[in-house]
Amino acid sequence: MPVTETLRPDEAGLSRAADLLRAGELVAFPTETVYGLGGDARSDLAVARIYEAKGRPRFNPLIVHLPDVDAARVLGDFDQRAERLALAFWPGPLTLVLPLRPDTGLSPYVTAELPTVALRVPAHPVASALLRAFGGPLAAPSANPSGRVSPTRAAHVIEGLDGRIAGVVDGGACAVGVESTIIGLDGPAVLLRPGGVPAEAIEAVLGHPLQQGGSTVKPTAPGQLASHYAPGAAVRLTASRPEPGEVWIGFGPGCEDADLSLSATGDLVEAAANLFHLLREADRLAGPDGRIAIAPIPEAGLGRAINDRLRRAAAPRP
Structure with missing residues (x-):
């Protein structure tokens, strides 16, 4: 190789x-x-x-x-x-x-x-x-x-x-x-x-x-496919608490016992910078056929971009 x-x-x-x-x-x-x-x-x-x-x-x-x-x-x-x-x-x-x-x-x-x-x-x-x-x-x-x-x-x-x-x-x-x-x-x-x-x-x-705008079938720009940015593990969104066997990624106060945190203080800039690295780390912790749960992220400012990536990560795989 x-x-x-x-x-x-x-x-x-x-x-x-x-x-x-x-x-x-x-x-x-x-x-x-x-x-x-x-x-x-x-x-x-x-x-x-x-x-x-x-x-x-x-x-x-x-x-x-x-x-x-x-x-x-x-x-x-x-x-x-x-x-x-x-x-x-x-x-x-x-x-x-x-x-x-x-x-x-x-x-x-x-x-x-x-x-x-x-x-x-x-x-x-x-x-x-x-x-x-x-x-x-x-x-x-x-x-x-x-x-x-x-x-x-x-x-x-x-x-x-x-x-x-x-x-x-x-x-x-x-x-x-x-x-x-x-x-x-x-x-x-x-x-x-x-x-x-x-x-x-x-x-x-x-x-x-x-x-x-944008099409998930025939994209006019990158990043529009319905399933994208996906780890190997299944992803569950807006999880206020993890279910048994899930790796929980927290955000903000109230998630102190999360396995990983996008931002302990709820800082969207910090969360965006951490997003993909922590998805990879959660995937590693979850292992084969694992599951990842992610705390709610506000739908404003950089939160819109974070949630866009997370929705595509959680979408059914082709």
């Missing part, structure tokens, strides 16, 4: 990562949300390798990561709304789905042959440095087998993809911990996936409420 290299986030490591990417290989790297699985977004072969490594359905489009808004404008058609959101939240955990400009050179596999493209400028310094070292757009879904728990540490990437990708740049734990918020702007502004930027903050910049 090929060996997946673990690379340091220094000049030598980033240079090696960029060389691998130029050769059409796949390299995972940290962003402020989760680790992304990077491949040259202009290469059919590299993008096909992303789908193959993840076992990802090819009708599920990918997010293109870029170093700055100028690079994003080359690929997507920015209107005034997109410009305002980019100014307010880039670099950061926001993805914009925009009309695809003609003759961008992107592989059609990136967009799943849709007339739109998902664009993001990540804030993580290692991601930014790698994008500049590579010198081009990187398609980068989460660096994990499709449908499984997203990776927030390099060890999570190795656990799921060792031997299936060329390398991973180890930049430590991801600070935000849930994927980017996705906003569709090829028509009315639509919330396609809640994430690291609360919908309320986006609505404040736009000056009006977001519509709700």
Whole structure:
């Protein structure tokens, strides 16, 4: 089996990562949300390798990561709304789905042959440095087998993809911990996936409420499949107490005897940062055919993103 290299986030490591990417290989790297699985977004072969490594359905489009808004404008058609959101939240955990400009050179596999493209400028310094070292757009879904728990540490990437990708740049734990918020702007502004930027903050910049959108059958953006982010164990939500045999993940006061806690104080930022790591830990504790119970999370701010991931983790498996 090929060996997946673990690379340091220094000049030598980033240079090696960029060389691998130029050769059409796949390299995972940290962003402020989760680790992304990077491949040259202009290469059919590299993008096909992303789908193959993840076992990802090819009708599920990918997010293109870029170093700055100028690079994003080359690929997507920015209107005034997109410009305002980019100014307010880039670099950061926001993805914009925009009309695809003609003759961008992107592989059609990136967009799943849709007339739109998902664009993001990540804030993580290692991601930014790698994008500049590579010198081009990187398609980068989460660096994990499709449908499984997203990776927030390099060890999570190795656990799921060792031997299936060329390398991973180890930049430590991801600070935000849930994927980017996705906003569709090829028509009315639509919330396609809640994430690291609360919908309320986006609505404040736009000056009006977001519509709700997305399809679990034919996604227009990543993270819309009904079953996603799933551990091996069965998941039960809004559990104020565990049932016998369940591993209980608590949140806030009143869960002092929980096996694990997203945040003992009820801090949604802390809970988001801990979510995927603790789902993995609970899965390990539960063991084969185990069960996980999760305390209620408020449906506001980052809680919307956390609950979105948890509902998909608990959904019936295909």
